[in-house]
Amino acid sequence: MAEAGASSERLRYVEYSGRSRAGEPDVGRGLAGTMIAVGLGVAAVAFAGRYAFQLWKPLEQVISETAKKISTSSLSSYYKGGFEQKMSRREASLILGISPSASKAKIRTAHRRIMILNHPDKGGSPYLAAKINEAKDLLESSTKN
């Protein structure tokens, strides 16, 4: 018991003193290296900041455009690409905004709602209307409820 206590005390001593010991030469070197790296980092940021001030005007536009892109892409994350070549059940459920396992009643309600919004007679696109109808047909034919 006493031995264990003494040896753990010795280990603690090595930790706190920070002095290099035989078999552990990295402790001191590591600390110095880290400080140099931090100092260089601060210097780099300072230089970059100084140049940024000099080139502020053109940068400002780039920054605002990037900010706009980031905000719209991360907050809204619109789906990418066009429609699938052959409509899947997954896509059909996304088009109608319902779960793929929705009941027939829910499918019909969702279809009516989306179709009213996208009706070709009210300025909607015939292509989109066809896709919405296709989505409804696909889900209705494959649902069990």
Place this chain on the structure above:
Amino acid sequence: MSAYSIRFAPLSAAESRVAGISLQEAKQILNVSSLAPEEIQKNYEHLFKVNDKSLGGSFYVQSKVLRAKERLDEELRIQAQSQKEEEQKPEI
């Protein structure tokens, strides 16, 4: 593929997909026959608005409307670019 087509920016055929959507599908989605900017903008704004998720619309459909608009914008940009190159070509 000839060296000529590799060197210059590709003029997109109606079927070629850029960012996963073809020019033809983009035109169909926005219900435009030509690449008239005013018509594109008008149809886009209407379709984007009616499919607003907070108003009961489909976010998926709204996304496709957005991607179609982006594709048509890209097509217009490519056309303007190639037109500029045409004008800069030396007369023979």
